[in-house]
Amino acid sequence: MAIDPTSPPTSPPRDTPRLSTRDKLILFVLCAANFMVALDFSVLNVALPVLGADLGMSQSALQWAVTAFALPSGGFLLLFGRIGDLYGRRKLFLTGLVLFAAASLLATFAWDPASFLTGRALQGLGAAVIVPSGMSLLTTTFAEGPARDRALGISGTLMSLGFTIGVVAGGVLTDALGWRSTMGLLAVFALIVLPLAPGLLPESLPHSLKGMGGAPIPDRPHLDVPGAITVTGGLLSLIYALTTAADHGFGRADVVVTLIVGIALLTAFAVVESRTDAPLVSLSMLRRRTVAWGNLGGLITFSMMSTVVFVLTLYLQEILHLSAWETGLVFGVQGIMAVIAGSLTPRVVSRLGARRTLVAGLTGQGAFMIALLFLNAHSWSVWLAAVAVSLASMPHVAAIISYGLTVTSGVPDEEQGLATGLVTSTQQVGITIGIPLLGVLATTSDDLLSGTRLVMGIDAAILLLTAALIAVGLRTWRPAGSGAVEAEPVGSR
Structure with missing residues (x-):
């Protein structure tokens, strides 16, 4: 039996290391790319009605503005994560940035539904290239321990913040400049990051694919x-x-x-x-307790929070009659709390370990969802919604950061692309499944208020149950006389 690598350290917590200027620039490039992709998930939502009227898209066709991006961005993540492992993550990351920038420009200047949806699909494909290669560059650039904890903390915070800011920015930009500005913003982000990346990011062929002097060996493993x-x-x-x-x-x-x-x-x-x-995916990787249970935690924290944002948006506008701008302000506070949580979580992880932080994050997120059971049709409920969802964002961000650390902990560098591909696949699928599985309960209910409360109750129950399961599934094993730290396969004893 072996100690779970996510258990807290037995020695005093390590100080957070100082990053060099180059490390900070690398972190900026990788996190800016992640933020850009997260922004793309939500920046268009408020603009859909205006977009449809401008391009002549029917109400049913507007679904494809979202689906055209979601399909490739989630479907190709594992494939591109593995391609990066085998053939080089840096060039794959740069390829993704070029594709994303070009696709965003196409969507910005789209002249009909076909050209717009083509741009959205290519954006999704670019995102599927950028996210796993960027995440694996991050985990291989920053050594496991405090440096990686800090890097993933910043990345996780910006990922959560990007989704939230997208809701606010989408409404503001659409009202001020039109729907095309939402796609133009993404193109600007990509064009800022692209010139910086080539000179900063190292190529990262795995050691097993290098020969004498670090030169790539001719006989690479096949896809x-x-x-x-x-x-x-x-x-x-x-x-x-x-x-x-x-x-x-x-x-x-x-x-x-x-x-x-x-x-x-x-x-x-x-x-x-x-x-x-x-x-493509080693079954031994999937049998790692940290990979299996960590990804379950990530799936639940993302799916449950995306459901809450969707249902609360309907509640605030349909029940409390807030404008789109006012609704955006409610979620804007959530973004501020996410930043605070991102700065604090690495310190929490250094004291508690990633496993306990993940369990605490899911538990805290579930507890604040219980508060939303008391929503009603009175105007003061906007304060309850704002406070509860903003405070819930802190344990939510803690869960995001700690699940990424849990899954990638102890994974060899040559498999980091696969591990981070699993992490990001969980993120994409989590954002995708929450709304159809739970949000539909609110939208199909005869009474939206009752449906909202029902969703919040189920949301809280799932979070708390998952926290309990992970606490048991990732329990710590301490072999007698051993200081080794490694992941134990699921179900091993």
């Missing part, structure tokens, strides 16, 4: 094509089914068919990976 096809097809099918169900429910034939196809392909992927010599 697992059957695994890539099945996992990408499975994720694409599931994401399509869930994003479509968010607008049209689970009764539609295409939702049912793609849901079945997605499950079948992911089952086939598991079979393929168990039989290939060079799997």
Whole structure:
């Protein structure tokens, strides 16, 4: 038996290291790219009605403004994470930035629905390249310990902040400059980061792929094509089914068919990976307790918070009759609290360990959701909503940071792209599934207020149950006379 690497240190907490100027610039480039992608998830939401009128898109077609981005951004993450491991993360990251910038410009100057949706799809593909390669560059640039804790803390905070700011910025930009400015903002971000990246980021071929003097050896491991096809097809099918169900429910034939196809392909992927010599996703990686339970925590914290933001947006505008701008201000406070949490979480992790921080984060997020059970139709409820969701963002950010640390802890550098691909896949899928699975309960309820309370209750219960399961599943093992620290496979004793 082995000690869980996410257990707290037995020695006094280490001081947070000072980063060199170069390290700070590398961190800026990688975090700015993550922030940009997170912004893209929400910046267009408020602008959809105006966009549809301008480009002549029907109400049903507007769903594709979101789905066209979500499909490739979630479906190709694992594939590009592994490609980065095998063929170099730096050049993959730069390729993603170029693609994202070009796609954002296409979406900004789109002249009809087809050109706009093409831009959105290419944005999603660029995001699928940028996120896993950028995250694995971060985890391999900053050594495991306080430096990586701090880097992931900043990255996780900006990721959460980007999603929140997108809601506010989308409304402000659309009112002031029109919907095209939301896409133009993303192009500006990409064009700022792109010139800085080549001179700062190191190439990071794994040690196993280098020969004498660090030169790449000619006989590289080959990409697992059957695994890539099945996992990408499975994720694409599931994401399509869930994003479509968010607008049209689970009764539609295409939702049912793609849901079945997605499950079948992911089952086939598991079979393929168990039989290939060079799997896309090593099953031993998935059997790591830290990987399995850490990703469950990430999936739940993202899906439950995205549900709350969606349902509260409806509640604030439909029940309390707030404007889009006023609603944005409610969530703007959440962004401030997220920044505070991001600066504090690495210190908490150094004292408690990533596992306990993850459990505490999920528990705290669930506790503040309980407060939202007391929402009503009176105007003072806006303060309850603002305070509860803002305070909940602190344990939420703690859960985001600690789940990333939990999953990547103890993983060799040559598999960091895969590990971070799993982390970011969990993020994308979590954001995607929360609204169709729970948000629909509020939108289909005869009474939106009752539906909102129901969703908050279920949300809190899922968070607290998950925290309890992870506390047990990632319990600490201390072998007699051993100071080793390693991850134990799921179910091992």
